[in-house]
Amino acid sequence: MKFDNPATENPIDQLKVVGKPIPRIDGQLKTTGKAMYAYEWHDPNVSYAYGYPVGSAIAKGRIKSIDTSIARKAPGVLAVVTAPEVGERKRGPYNTAGLFGGDKVQHYHQAVAVVVAETFEQARTAAMLVRVDYAVEDGAFDLKEAMKTAVKPDESQQPDSAAGDFEGAFKEAAVTLDEHYTTPDQSHAMMEPHASIAAWNGDELTVWTSSQMIDWWRTNLAITLDIDKEKVHLMSPFIGGGFGSKLFLRADAVLAAFAAKAAKRPVKVALPRPFLMNNTTHRPATIQRIRIGATHDGKITAIAHESWSGDLPGGGLETAVNQTRLLYAGANRMTAMRLATLDLPEGNAMRAPGEAPGLMALEIAMDEMAEKLQIDPVQFRITNDTQVDPENPQRPFSHRDLVGCLQTGAERFGWNKRGKPSSRREGNWLIGMGVAAAFRNNLLLPSAARVRLGGDGVVTVETDMTDIGTGSYTIIAQTAAEMMGVGIDKVAVHLGDSRFPVSSGSGGQFGANCSTAGVYAACVKLREAVILKLGFNSADVVFENGTVRSGNRSVPLAEAADASGLSGEDTIEWGNLGSTHQQSTFGAHFVEVAVDVATGESRIRRMLAVCAAGRILNPITARSQVIGAMTMGVGGALSEELAVDTRRGFFVNHDLAGYEVPVHADIPHQEVVFIDETDPFSSPMKAKGVGELGLCGVAAAVANAIYNATGIRVRHYPITLDKLIGGLPDVA
Ligand code: MOS
Numbered sequence: 086m087k088f089d090n091p092a093t094e095n096p097i098d099q100l101k102v103v104g105k106p107i108p109r110i111d112g113q114l115k116t117t118g119k120a121m122y123a124y125e126w127h128d129p130n131v132s133y134a135y136g137y138p139v140g141s142a143i144a145k146g147r148i149k150s151i152d153t154s155i156a157r158k159a160p161g162v163l164a165v166v167t168a169p170e171v172g173e174r175k176r177g178p179y180n181t182a183g184l185f186g187g188d189k190v191q192h193y194h195q196a197v198a199v200v201v202a203e204t205f206e207q208a209r210t211a212a213m214l215v216r217v218d219y220a221v222e223d224g225a226f227d228l229k230e231a232m233k234t235a236v237k238p239d240e241s242q243q244p245d246s247a248a249g250d251f252e253g254a255f256k257e258a259a260v261t262l263d264e265h266y267t268t269p270d271q272s273h274a275m276m277e278p279h280a281s282i283a284a285w286n287g288d289e290l291t292v293w294t295s296s297q298m299i300d301w302w303r304t305n306l307a308i309t310l311d312i313d314k315e316k317v318h319l320m321s322p323f324i325g326g327g328f329g330s331k332l333f334l335r336a337d338a339v340l341a342a343f344a345a346k347a348a349k350r351p352v353k354v355a356l357p358r359p360f361l362m363n364n365t366t367h368r369p370a371t372i373q374r375i376r377i378g379a380t381h382d383g384k385i386t387a388i389a390h391e392s393w394s395g396d397l398p399g400g401g402l403e404t405a406v407n408q409t410r411l412l413y414a415g416a417n418r419m420t421a422m423r424l425a426t427l428d429l430p431e432g433n434a435m436r437a438p439g440e441a442p443g444l445m446a447l448e449i450a451m452d453e454m455a456e457k458l459q460i461d462p463v464q465f466r467i468t469n470d471t472q473v474d475p476e477n478p479q480r481p482f483s484h485r486d487l488v489g490c491l492q493t494g495a496e497r498f499g500w501n502k503r504g505k506p507s508s509r510r511e512g513n514w515l516i517g518m519g520v521a522a523a524f525r526n527n528l529l530l531p532s533a534a535r536v537r538l539g540g541d542g543v544v545t546v547e548t549d550m551t552d553i554g555t556g557s558y559t560i561i562a563q564t565a566a567e568m569m570g571v572g573i574d575k576v577a578v579h580l581g582d583s584r585f586p587v588s589s590g591s592g593g594q595f596g597a598n599c600s601t602a603g604v605y606a607a608c609v610k611l612r613e614a615v616i617l618k619l620g621f622n623s624a625d626v627v628f629e630n631g632t633v634r635s636g637n638r639s640v641p642l643a644e645a646a647d648a649s650g651l652s653g654e655d656t657i658e659w660g661n662l663g664s665t666h667q668q669s670t671f672g673a674h675f676v677e678v679a680v681d682v683a684t685g686e687s688r689i690r691r692m693l694a695v696c697a698a699g700r701i702l703n704p705i706t707a708r709s710q711v712i713g714a715m716t717m718g719v720g721g722a723l724s725e726e727l728a729v730d731t732r733r734g735f736f737v738n739h740d741l742a743g744y745e746v747p748v749h750a751d752i753p754h755q756e757v758v759f760i761d762e763t764d765p766f767s768s769p770m771k772a773k774g775v776g777e778l779g780l781c782g783v784a785a786a787v788a789n790a791i792y793n794a795t796g797i798r799v800r801h802y803p804i805t806l807d808k809l810i811g812g813l814p815d816v817a
Contacts (some may be wrong), residue, residue, distance in 0.1 A: 086606035088658020091765040099487040102566040106705045111558045120323040123295040124280040124355050134163050136201045136344040136354040137208035139215045140194035145224035145428045146735030148188040156214040161207030164347035167198040177305030181400045182431045184336040192430040193735035194363035199340040201348040224428030226734040227369050229517040231425035238424045242402050247419040248476045254387035254417035258378025262454045266446035266800045270727035271368040273435050274746050278326025283341035284351035289316045294338050296321040297331045298550040298590035303583050305334035310755035322581040324553040329434035332592050362739035369394040369403045369432030373446040383460045383468045395427030403438035408524040414471035437777035440525050448785030463495045474667045483666040483766035486697035490673035494695040498675040507796035514679035517794025521782035523672030528595040528772040529663045532603030533586035536611045536624035542643035544569050545577045550588035550600040556706025564601040568608035570628030594774025600782035602657040602768035610653030662766045670698035671777045674786040680794045685806030691754040699764040699773035711757045711779030716781020720746045726803050
């Protein structure tokens with residue numbers, strides 16, 4: 086199905102199942118431990134071996150030699166496979182750096198060997214006995230230094246944009262701001278580590294893994310192993326979080342495949358937690374400069390956002406200026422991103438790449454500007470709303486209700502009780518409120534599905550879509566139930582298997598809208614097949630309560646199925662509604678914090694997110710996405726930071742003791758409000774993504790609340806107490 090006209094009324098609009106707060110259909114499997122995660126797959130007839138990785142001890146250079154003789158003699162060891170032995174591998178389109186193979190070291194903890202043994206403990210012990218001799222080379226590890234030689238990347242990364250005359254308008258502006266902001270390197274820190282089991286059957290490979298994007302992984306794994314893609318079968322039905330770290334093939338799958346070949350046994354490889362932060366990817370640090378010029382009555386006349394980030398040679402930008410191209414009006418504008426070469430581990434997508442760190446800066450700048458103008462920060466944002474793409478004013482937004490989010494939020498949160506900076510104190514706590522706008526683009530990826538009707542009336546959906554904890558199983562079941570006129574208990578959903586039609590996968594908050602639209606398309610095909618089979622008139626046919634009705638004839642849906650089951654398969658493909666109209670999602674975040682007047686310890690007191698993101702397919706799973714994202718925003722504001730050893734080139738705090746994410750006790754009260762809306766330009770579902778929107782802007786709302794509490798403006802994340810303590814009032 087090609088979606089190239091805005092959606093009109095369709096069966097989804099009945100909202101008998103879609104839009105309802107239906108608990109996760111896979112919830113019981115998960116809470117009872119029956120959902121099999123990658124490492125847990127277990128066939129009692131198979132004797133699995135265990136692989137343990139050896140990571141490079143240097144950040145840049147070459148492996149001179151590897152001595153595996155002692156490791157090979159250790160108890161239980163079946164095989165040792167080294168990177169020089171497997172040789173340099175071809176790299177697929179979705180991997181910046183090599184994952185395993187050859188003698189070149191590009192970053193610390195790059196996999197240089199894998200040890201296979203009868204047990205995990207034996208493999209781990211033997212891995213310590215592998216001796217690697219390196220030739221070390223100098224590398225660049227400090228963004229502040231490397232930005233001096235940063236370059237403009239090629240146009241495919243869209244580094245620059247401009248409209249009007251920024252410099253002229255900024256010079257003329259009545260009120261101006263020119264500030265720098267920084268965001269640190271961050272790690273995904275999802276619950277489930279990267280893990281794979283590989284089993285060879287002749288030249289065919291089966292991999293159980295933890296992947297957000299089945300087809301990308303399959304493609305890249307086949308290229309890396311130099312085998313035909315058709316020979317690779319990948320399965321990833323349950324995923325314990327990805328946050329972007331599992332978008333692209335990672336070393337666990339490659340190591341497991343080589344290890345299983347060498348050991349001639351199925352091999353399990355889980356990347357140990359202390360190995361994850363440097364072996365896999367991270368969100369790159371940014372240095373950002375923002376300039377805003379406005380009239381006295383608060384109209385932005387000039388806005389510029391520049392950002393510097395780094396990556397390995399051949400890598401990409403952290404696209405931190407994305408939202409500034411679209412969020413606020415202003416005739417004169419420019420954005421620019423520059424890329425430095427760094428020899429740190431690969432930078433890549435993490436939790437709303439681009440907008441998340443970009444809004445951390447922009448939305449502090451907006452708060453600062455509102456203060457200079459002596460305008461309420463909610464009002465300042467409303468004043469500068471735009472219903473068209475400000476860089477291309479002939480392009481409207483498909484649907485945009487930022488103003489509604491800000492107004493609803495302000496009212497619900499009690500924003501009018503916010504006082505002047507450092508004016509509210511309760512005992513030892515300084516109390517403050519902050520606001521930030523949320524913005525995240527709505528991406529459209531093709532997505533296919535197959536839907537089968539069984540003789541028992543059960544509708545079975547198959548697609549290689551993944552559920553990374555988001556609720557894909559449930560919203561896909563809701564979509565099929567609505568389309569086929571059955572209850573959700575009559576729908577079975579099978580995901581995460583490369584034998585199924587290729588879906589959008591899960592990333593960039595595109596999964597919900599795209600994958601359900603693919604299921605919608607397949608159901609349209611199945612409905613046509615049912616109508617044909619039953620000889621109905623398609624003009625007035627109704628699918629309802631497990632029956633198919635036309636005129637005064639009504640037939641149980643199950644009767645349309647034949648012995649092999651009737652099926653429909655299709656792909657949703659996108660016309661140009663994504664370019665004629667700017668599709669984005671909007672929100673407003675409100676935060677109240679308390680800062681200890683003596684220690685500078687910051688505590689979240691309450692948070693509110695108001696989201697305008699198209700139709701909400703399931704308010705339970707959507708809310709769960711948003712509160713999780715808000716929690717990530719608190720992490721970004723207060724604690725998350727990979728500490729870079731700029732001499733040796735690695736992330737020092739590479740475990741969950743040193744890399745601090747918020748826990749339950751850090752998040753006392755969260756509220757989420759969805760503005761009831763539909764976006765007919767986004768898909769037949771009229772939905773958009775909401776997961777990453779829930780994160781975008783949160784950290785700035787926290788920073789602005791801390792400013793309101795203390796009068797201390799921190800522009801460098803995370804806002805740890807050392808950045809506050811010098812500015813706190815003297816305690817009597
Ligand atoms: Mo997301 S960072 O695109 O998984």
